[in-house]
Amino acid sequence: DGDGATARQDFSATLLAPMPARxxxxxxxxxxxxxxxxxxxxxxxxxxxxxxxxxxxxxxxTLHIQQDDGILAGQLLITFAKVD
Known part of the structure; x- marks a missing residue:
């Protein structure tokens, strides 16, 4: 039925940098x-x-970055925990 796959995709456990930045x-x-x-x-x-x-x-x-850090595209910035 596909509902399980949709639910899994709905939860994103990380935030990645969209581009090189500061x-x-x-x-x-x-x-x-x-x-x-x-x-x-x-x-x-x-x-x-x-x-x-x-x-x-x-x-x-977890915050994987600090203020003033230079970051690369695709770099891990934040890890999330799921909230029930």
Missing amino acids: VLEILISEDSLVEENQPLLRIEAMKMVMTLSAPGRRRIQ
């Missing part, structure tokens, strides 16, 4: 609970500031 501001802390579309961090790439938001209701498990 971490301007981290708006959350480890172990905090975030809601869907809540801003998590701001990055700057090519003089543009972008806000990366939560893909859904999650708990922040």
Whole structure:
């Protein structure tokens, strides 16, 4: 029926960098609970500031970056824990 596959794809356990950038501001802390579309961090790439938001209701498990870090495209930024 495919429902199980959809449910698995719906949970994203990580946030990856969309492009090379610099971490301007981290708006959350480890172990905090975030809601869907809540801003998590701001990055700057090519003089543009972008806000990366939560893909859904999650708990922040691990922050893999710090403010002012240079990041690469595809780099792991945040690991989430599922919230029941």
